Structure formats: structure tokens, C-alpha cells
Amino acid sequence: MNILVGCLSLAMLVFLKTSSRVPAEIHLSAIATATAATTAGFLVFASVMALLGKPRWRRLMLLAAVSFYGSIMVQNALLLAQAEDSLVPASKLTSHLIRSGLEVAINLWALLSPRTRQYFDRELAAP
Structure with missing residues (x-):
């Protein structure tokens, strides 16, 4: 999901x-x-590395998700x-x-769950 959202964000940015x-008002x-491209790119890269089973990237993926979605939350x-001055309706922002x-919440739940820890601990212990 993070990979898709990050790629869509990069495509919309382009x-x-x-x-x-x-x-001109929304340029x-x-x-x-640069900030949008960096956070979206980091989200995609960290998610790919975590899906490949790289143990240290689990926390970096969590950091990327919190920074990406957190910045969207702050902006909204x-x-x-x-x-009253916004071009976007309040219901859409909400x-x-x-x-x-x-x-x-989904990223926190998925990346901090005991099953995920077991998976990455097993990957870390593998030669």
C-alpha cells in the first residue's frame, strides 16, 4: 500500500x-x-527494502510512513x-x-506487531 501511495504521489507531483x-494558485x-518528492521517494524505497526482508528497514519504513502521512495530516x-479561505471543502479536508x-495507525500496527518482529528477527538471524 505504501509503495502504491508513494508512486501515485510522485506521479501527481510530476x-x-x-x-x-x-x-497558478496551486503551483x-x-x-x-523537494520535500514532497523526498518523503514520497523515501516511503517507496523503505517499503521495498522492508518487503525484501531487510530487518533494519522495518523501522525506517515506519519512520518514512509517519513522516509522509504525518505531513499530510499537518497540511490538512x-x-x-x-x-473559509480554502479552495477545498472542509468535508474533504476532514x-x-x-x-x-x-x-x-495501520503502519504502526503492521510494523510493530509481534508477528512482524518474529519475521524480521528470523531474517536477522539467517546467515
């Missing part, structure tokens, strides 16, 4: 930067683009606080905020 159909700054919360919270 679209935002290259399409002439994107209004991203260079810093925002800030936009929700200014809801649903994005809840969905990102669920993504963080």
Missing part, C-alpha cells in the same frame, strides 16, 4: 510541475516540491483551520485527515 492545466515552490489540519491518521 503532473503538478509539468502540466500547463494547473492553475508548488521548489522547497515544497492547517488548511482545515483556515477553511476525510483526508482521518484517512492519513488511519494510514499511520
Whole structure:
């Protein structure tokens, strides 16, 4: 799931930067683009490495997921606080905020569960 979400985020980022159909009001700054690309790329790479069974990447994947989805939660919360000036309806921002919270919870549950620990401990012990 993290790989798909990260790849979709990178694809949308490329679209935002290259399409002439994107209004000037929502163009991203260079810093925002670099931050978005870094967090999405790190999420994809860390998830792939963890799926390949690399034990140390489990925690890095968790860090990547919390930073990626956490930044989305913060962004939506800030936009929700200014809801009357926003281009996006408050109900949509609220649903994005809840969905990102669920993504963080799912990653915490999946990566910190005893079964996951057993799997990565077994991989770490293998020669």
C-alpha cells in the first residue's frame, strides 16, 4: 500500500510541475516540491527494502510512513483551520485527515506487531 501511495504521489507531483492545466494558485515552490518528492521517494524505497526482508528497514519504513502521512495530516489540519479561505471543502479536508491518521495507525500496527518482529528477527538471524 505504501509503495502504491508513494508512486501515485510522485506521479501527481510530476503532473503538478509539468502540466500547463494547473492553475497558478496551486503551483508548488521548489522547497515544497523537494520535500514532497523526498518523503514520497523515501516511503517507496523503505517499503521495498522492508518487503525484501531487510530487518533494519522495518523501522525506517515506519519512520518514512509517519513522516509522509504525518505531513499530510499537518497540511490538512492547517488548511482545515483556515477553511473559509480554502479552495477545498472542509468535508474533504476532514476525510483526508482521518484517512492519513488511519494510514499511520495501520503502519504502526503492521510494523510493530509481534508477528512482524518474529519475521524480521528470523531474517536477522539467517546467515
